Amino acid sequence: MMRSENLAVKCKQNLFNCGLCGGPSKAFRMLSKRPESVKGKSVYGDPDTSTREEVAAAFVFFKTRYAALVASQVLQSLNPMLWVTDLAPEPHDVYWSNLCIPFRQLWIRKIATLLAAIVFMFLFLIPVTFVQGLTQLDQLHHRFPFLRGLLKKKFMNQLVTGYLPSVVLMLFLYIVPPTMMLFSAVEGSFSRSGRKKSACRKVLYFMIWNVFFVNVLSGSVINQLNVISSPKGIPAQLARAVPTQASFFMTYILTSGWASLASEVMQPFALLWHLIRRFILRKKDDLSDKPLSFPYHIEVPRVLLFGLLGFTFSILAPLMLPLLLAYFLLAFLVYRNQILNVYTWKYETGGQLWPTIHNTTIFSLVLMQIIALGVFGLKRSPVASGFTIPLIICTLLFNEYCRQRFHPIFKNNAAQMLIDMDRQDEQSGRMEDIHRQLPSAYCQFSSSFHDLYKSGHHDQSDNGENIRDSEDEKPGEDSKKVNEPLALHRHMESQEPSGK
Numbered sequence: 197m198m199r200s201e202n203l204a205v206k207c208k209q210n211l212f213n214c215g216l217c218g219g220p221s222k223a224f225r226m227l228s229k230r231p232e233s234v235k236g237k238s239v240y241g242d243p244d245t246s247t248r249e250e251v252a253a254a255f256v257f258f259k260t261r262y263a264a265l266v267a268s269q270v271l272q273s274l275n276p277m278l279w280v281t282d283l284a285p286e287p288h289d290v291y292w293s294n295l296c297i298p299f300r301q302l303w304i305r306k307i308a309t310l311l312a313a314i315v316f317m318f319l320f321l322i323p324v325t326f327v328q329g330l331t332q333l334d335q336l337h338h339r340f341p342f343l344r345g346l347l348k349k350k351f352m353n354q355l356v357t358g359y360l361p362s363v364v365l366m367l368f369l370y371i372v373p374p375t376m377m378l379f380s381a382v383e384g385s386f387s388r389s390g391r392k393k394s395a396c397r398k399v400l401y402f403m404i405w406n407v408f409f410v411n412v413l414s415g416s417v418i419n420q421l422n423v424i425s426s427p428k429g430i431p432a433q434l435a436r437a438v439p440t441q442a443s444f445f446m447t448y449i450l451t452s453g454w455a456s457l458a459s460e461v462m463q464p465f466a467l468l469w470h471l472i473r474r475f476i477l478r479k480k481d482d483l484s485d486k487p488l489s490f491p492y493h494i495e496v497p498r499v500l501l502f503g504l505l506g507f508t509f510s511i512l513a514p515l516m517l518p519l520l521l522a523y524f525l526l527a528f529l530v531y532r533n534q535i536l537n538v539y540t541w542k543y544e545t546g547g548q549l550w551p552t553i554h555n556t557t558i559f560s561l562v563l564m565q566i567i568a569l570g571v572f573g574l575k576r577s578p579v580a581s582g583f584t585i586p587l588i589i590c591t592l593l594f595n596e597y598c599r600q601r602f603h604p605i606f607k608n609n610a611a612q613m614l615i616d617m618d619r620q621d622e623q624s625g626r627m628e629d630i631h632r633q634l635p636s637a638y639c640q641f642s643s644s645f646h647d648l649y650k651s652g653h654h655d656q657s658d659n660g661e662n663i664r665d666s667e668d669e670k671p672g673e674d675s676k677k678v679n680e681p682l683a684l685h686r687h688m689e690s691q692e693p694s695g696k
Contacts, residue, residue, distance in 0.1 A: 255284055259627075260618045261609075261615075262618055267281055268282055283609070284638075285386070286544065288542050289387045289545070291381075293381075294385060294386045306384070309380070320368070323368040324365065324368075324411065327368075359447055361447075362444065362447040362451045362452065366452045376395045377391070380392070402497075408508075411441055431567065432574055434567050435512075435571045442512065449519045453502060454523060506520045507563065511571065558595045569581055
């Protein structure tokens with residue numbers, strides 16, 4: 197039986213967080229099956245256990261996966277916020293720094309990070325507006341008269357108004373993924389995959405709004421329109437505005453898409469940092485021993501944004517499609533090589549990013565159909581417009597069917613599947629081995645489990661294997677992983693009366 201404890205220490209941010217709340221690394225205590233050990237006798241012989249308080253969160257282990265699933269779905273108390281349970285992530289996926297956050301702070305943190313992300317999104321309108329000003333030659337002549345002679349040259353004109361805006365925008369966008377990752381960490385997710393998934397969504401929404409809509413709605417043509425006019429005029433406004441930004445987005449695909457693939461292969465930032473450490477800082481440690489994880493929050497939003505550009509410009513600027521086709525072919529080869537040979541697999545998320553990819557693809561399809569409706573309206577073709585409306589309805593119905601059919605699978609595990617897995621492990625004798633690995637799996641530091649088992653569990657110390665933090669795992673290193681949801685993550689808001 198596992199029990200989490202804390203020496204009445206308040207949760208503080210430090211460089212060496214413990215397994216639960218910033219206390220010592222021995223945050224777990226093994227209790228034997230004898231009744232006297234439960235009544236207060238500690239296996240460590242610590243006489244001061246009566247003064248210890250319950251922590252804000254703990255891991256609870258179950259004998260079967262089905263039992264853990266049932267315990268995570270039912271209410272543990274009449275007060276829903278008193279005992280909050282959820283399936284624990286796998287050991288390498290645990291984000292230990294956020295385990296000590298009380299449950300009552302999570303919704304406050306989510307609201308605060310949402311507001312911060314919105315404010316950051318609107319502050320980013322300043323560099324986007326500056327970039328759009330570079331694409332308009334008339335405004336450059338008006339605001340910078342000393343550049344008129346230089347801009348009269350054809351080469352400089354094409355460089356400033358064509359290539360320079362996309363490069364400037366790409367440089368500004370480099371600060372977005374780290375900022376969103378910081379917001380997602382403050383949000384309070386107790387798993388690394390949840391933090392990365394939240395950052396991926398934030399970056400995706402940011403890219404769709406600031407890169408696509410803001411650039412489209414700030415063009416020279418749209419300045420003559422009333423953007424907040426009646427909703428009936430939105431398709432026509434998009435149909436007029438989107439083609440005017442075709443050249444900008446074609447350059448953006450070359451600078452942000454093709455150049456990013458070349459940077460992904462060469463890894464210039466990692467190479468530069470290695471040279472600085474070796475020749476300037478004079479450090480001899482080998483960086484190849486440190487793992488690299490795939491930056492989903494950077495690459496997935498970029499791919500989805502290019503998919504959005506392909507859908508929306510396919511009927512207005514088809515010359516963009518060959519560039520996108522070449523990008524996706526190169527991206528398949530580059531990402532396949534990087535995932536197989538460069539990046540390290542650390543934890544399994546069960547395809548949790550797929551709903552985001554599906555919803556973004558459906559949004560891109562619907563947006564393309566709305567723009568097509570506006571184009572047919574400008575061409576005064578009521579027949580084509582009439583056939584476009586049922587297409588939009590059918591796309592939304594298909595999305596609803598997929599949401600009802602597939603989305604529950606990504607939210608909850610199927611009880612039938614877990615029961616079958618429990619039966620197979622019990623018949624093969626693997627269940628006992630899994631139970632033996634559970635205590636060592638959910639330890640933040642490798643030394644904590646060794647010290648824990650050294651006092652009374654010498655017979656199992658050779659069989660249990662320490663699983664280190666996922667950030668310290670080396671590429672290609674084999675280790676036994678406890679990936680089954682036998683553990684339960686529990687938030688405890690207050691201490692229950694002893695009579696319960």
